[in-house]
Each structure stands twice: as structure tokens, then as C-alpha cells.
Amino acid sequence: MCALLNETLGVDKNDSNGNDSYYSERDVNTKSLSDYALSEAYVNFYKGVAEDILFYGMCIVGPFGLLGNLLSVCVFLRSPSLRRTTTGQWLVALAIADSTVLIGEIFRWLSSVRIHISGKYFYCFPPSLGLNFFHATSAGCKITHFLRYSGSLWSAWITVAIAVERLIAVAWPLKIADISTPRRVQILIALIAFSGLALGLFPFWTVDLLARKNVPRCRISNERAYSLWNDIVIKFCSLFIPCTLITVLTVVIIGLLYHARNRRKACLSASIKSRQQSTSMRLISVEAQMTIMLVAVCVSTVALRVPYTIAYHIRSNVWYIRRSNETEITSYFAYRLTDLINIINYAVNFLLYCLCGSSFRKECEKLFCRCSKRHAQVMRKTTMEDISMPINSNKN
Numbered sequence: 001m002c003a004l005l006n007e008t009l010g011v012d013k014n015d016s017n018g019n020d021s022y023y024s025e026r027d028v029n030t031k032s033l034s035d036y037a038l039s040e041a042y043v044n045f046y047k048g049v050a051e052d053i054l055f056y057g058m059c060i061v062g063p064f065g066l067l068g069n070l071l072s073v074c075v076f077l078r079s080p081s082l083r084r085t086t087t088g089q090w091l092v093a094l095a096i097a098d099s100t101v102l103i104g105e106i107f108r109w110l111s112s113v114r115i116h117i118s119g120k121y122f123y124c125f126p127p128s129l130g131l132n133f134f135h136a137t138s139a140g141c142k143i144t145h146f147l148r149y150s151g152s153l154w155s156a157w158i159t160v161a162i163a164v165e166r167l168i169a170v171a172w173p174l175k176i177a178d179i180s181t182p183r184r185v186q187i188l189i190a191l192i193a194f195s196g197l198a199l200g201l202f203p204f205w206t207v208d209l210l211a212r213k214n215v216p217r218c219r220i221s222n223e224r225a226y227s228l229w230n231d232i233v234i235k236f237c238s239l240f241i242p243c244t245l246i247t248v249l250t251v252v253i254i255g256l257l258y259h260a261r262n263r264r265k266a267c268l269s270a271s272i273k274s275r276q277q278s279t280s281m282r283l284i285s286v287e288a289q290m291t292i293m294l295v296a297v298c299v300s301t302v303a304l305r306v307p308y309t310i311a312y313h314i315r316s317n318v319w320y321i322r323r324s325n326e327t328e329i330t331s332y333f334a335y336r337l338t339d340l341i342n343i344i345n346y347a348v349n350f351l352l353y354c355l356c357g358s359s360f361r362k363e364c365e366k367l368f369c370r371c372s373k374r375h376a377q378v379m380r381k382t383t384m385e386d387i388s389m390p391i392n393s394n395k396n
Contacts, residue, residue, distance in 0.1 A: 039325055046329045050336035055124055057340040058109040065102045065347025069095040072350045079363040086185040087290045090162050093189045097154035098346035104147030105343055111135045134218055138209040141218035145207055149233060150200025155346065156242035157192045159301050163249035166294045170256045199237060202229035239309040243302060250298040257291065293357040300352060301345055308342035311335045
């Protein structure tokens with residue numbers, strides 16, 4: 001059961017779940033109490049539905065995403081053929097960045113506060129469980145936002161870098177080995193990670209744990225600075241610019257992929273002997289699979305993040321203006337629903353790798369078979385020891 005908070009005010013813009021103020025004191029004074037209660041209940045009902053979708057969706061998306069990202073890292077690091085490639089390094093970094101976002105989202109989810117139709121707040125998990133890391137301490141408030149924002153930046157620009165590398169691989173296949181080397185990729189990953197972490201630091205001086213009606217909540221403490229950094233980091237650096245670049249690059253890659261593959265095969269067949277050609281064609285097959293995997297990642301990133309980018313822009317434009325019930329409900333519902341879709345972007349890559357890459361599937365099978373064989377050996381050894389113990393005791 002959700003724990004009812006002793007607060008009956010409407011959700012304000014500084015709410016941890018992204019809710020914003022809808023009714024001001026002037027609005028209450030200019031309406032009759034019955035009209036205000038009806039309109040407030042109407043809005044709160046649909047806000048509660050949106051929060052329910054996000055809350056229960058995170059029950060699946062969060063654990064599934066963390067497990068999938070962990071398995072992706074294990075497969076890439078334990079496979080010699082994938083670990084040595086620049087693609088493998090990019091995808092390991094992407095899995096770590098996505099996991100960073102998911103950890104921040106799970107912290108926020110564990111501290112979820114929803115609004116009842118009456119306007120009262122509810123904790124979705126009882127405070128006695130000690131899961132309220134987000135609203136419990138100032139450090140928890142700042143760290144949660146830092147993980148979400150920095151991980152989102154890191155993930156977005158790694159995806160842009162992956163799209164750029166795939167464009168080079170498709171357009172100039174014979175030069176990609178000289179242009180994209182493991183050493184250069186490691187340096188780029190470090191620079192992207194450092195930039196994302198640095199730009200994601202702004203919650204440490206713009207949000208804090210503030211009390212309202214004696215109820216501490218994670219809120220914006222410096223609204224002017226937060227709005228400025230939010231526009232720079234979230235709107236542009238994390239949403240608009242990466243989505244635009246990934247969309248353009250993906251369209252170009254898809255357009256060039258078929259012709260580039262044929263041109264590569266023709267160049268190799270003209271200069272390599274039959275036995276070497278067979279090996280090279282197998283390498284081409286692996287490279288083509290990796291390209292398909294990475295294009296799938298780019299396409300899913302665009303498909304899952306663009307709706308949230310649009311909804312976030314619309315919602316941010318109505319935060320500071322008076323709006324009708326229909327505008328409030330529509331913008332808020334779209335904002336929360338696309339927020340869940342955006343979070344799915346950080347959890348779905350393992351599934352895409354399995355669907356689009358036979359090489360990745362084979363490495364997964366090897367990993368799981370290796371683990372199952374070890375488990376079988378341990379069980380067999382334990383069974384033999386259990387059998388031998390009674391025999392030895394009878395001899396004695």
C-alpha cells in the first residue's frame with residue numbers, strides 16, 4: 001500500500017517526478033470551490049493514470065535493462081573476436097552509459113510520489129522500507145539527477161560516435177581500419193565520458209532537498225540556473241542535437257549500405273586469392289552483421305527518443321503559462337508516457353543485439369554453455385563426493 005503523505009496541495013513544478021504547478025491561489029479565488037474541486041479532481045485523475053503507466057512500466061524496464069546491459073558487457077568482454085574490435089569497445093561503453101541512466105531512474109522510481117484524485121500525495125513504497133534514497137537526503141537528490149543527466153549525455157553522444165564510425169565503414173570500407181583504431185576509440189570514449197560527467201554536474205548546485213508543509217522533497221533550489229543548464233544540457237546537448245545527428249547519419253548509412261557492400265566485395269575479389277578470399281568474406285559477413293546491429297541501435301534511439309524530445313519541448317513551454325484542463329492533461333500524459341518510452345531506449349540494446357547479430361548470439365550461447373558446463377561439473381563433483389562418503393564410512 002502506498003503511504004499517504006500529510007500534504008494536500010497540488011503537484012508543483014519542482015516535483016521529483018516532473019510534475020508542475022497547475023493551480024495558483026489566484027485561480028482558486030476566481031473560481032467557486034465546487035468548480036475548483038471538480039476540475040482539480042479531473043486533472044489529478046488523468047495525472048494519476050499517467051503516473052501509474054510510468055510506475056508499473058519501470059517495474060519491468062528497470063531490472064530488464066540492467067540485466068541486459070550486464071549480459072552485453074559480459075559477452076563483449078569474454079569474446080576475443082568482439083573484444084578486440086572498435087565496435088565492441090563502443091558497445092561496452094554504451095552499455096555502461098545506459099546502465100548509469102537506469103540506476104538513476106530506479107532511484108527515482110523507488111522514491112515515486114504520486115497524486116491521488118483528492119490532491120493528496122502518496123509514496124508508492126512505504127517509507128519504512130528505507131528505499132526513499134531520492135527524497136531522504138540532499139546527497140541522494142543530487143546524485144540521482146547527476147546519474148540521469150550525465151548518463152543520458154554519455155549515451156547520446158556515444159550513439160552519435162557509433163553512427164559516424166558506421167558511416168565511415170560503409171562509405172570508405174578500406175580506410176576504416178586506419179581511421180578507427182582501438183586506441184583512438186578509447187580516447188574518444190574517455191573524452192565523451194568526461195564531457196558527459198562534467199556537464200551533468202549542474203544538479204549539485206541547482207537542486208536540493210527542500211521542505212514544504214514539513215515534508216522534505218527533492219526540488220529545484222536555484223530555478224534560474226537550473227533553467228539555463230537544463231536548456232543547454234538536456235534540451236540541446238542530450239535531446240535535440242544528438243537526435244538530429246543520429247537521424248541524418250542513419251538515413252545516409254541505410255542509403256549507402258547496399259552499394260558499399262557490393263563495392264567492398266568487388267575490391268576484395270580482384271586482389272585476394274581464393275583461400276584468402278574465403279576468409280575475407282567471412283570477415284565481411286561479421287562486419288556486415290555488426291553494421292546491421294549498430295544501425296538497429298541508431299534507429300531504435302531515434303524512434304524511442306524523438307517522441308520524448310517533442311513532448312518535453314511542448315511540456316516545458318507550458319510550465320509557466322496558464323492553461324486549460326485539456327492542455328494540462330494532454331501535455332502531461334504525453335510527457336509521462338514518452339518518458340517511459342525514452343527510458344526503454346536504455347534497456348533494449350541487448351535484445352537488438354540478439355535479434356540482429358548472429359555473431360553476438362553465438363557468443364551468448366558460448367557464454368551460457370560455458371556457465372552451464374561449469375555448473376554441471378560442480379554438481380557432478382558434489383554428487384560423487386556425497387556418494388563416496390557413505391561408502392568410506394561403511395568400510396570404517
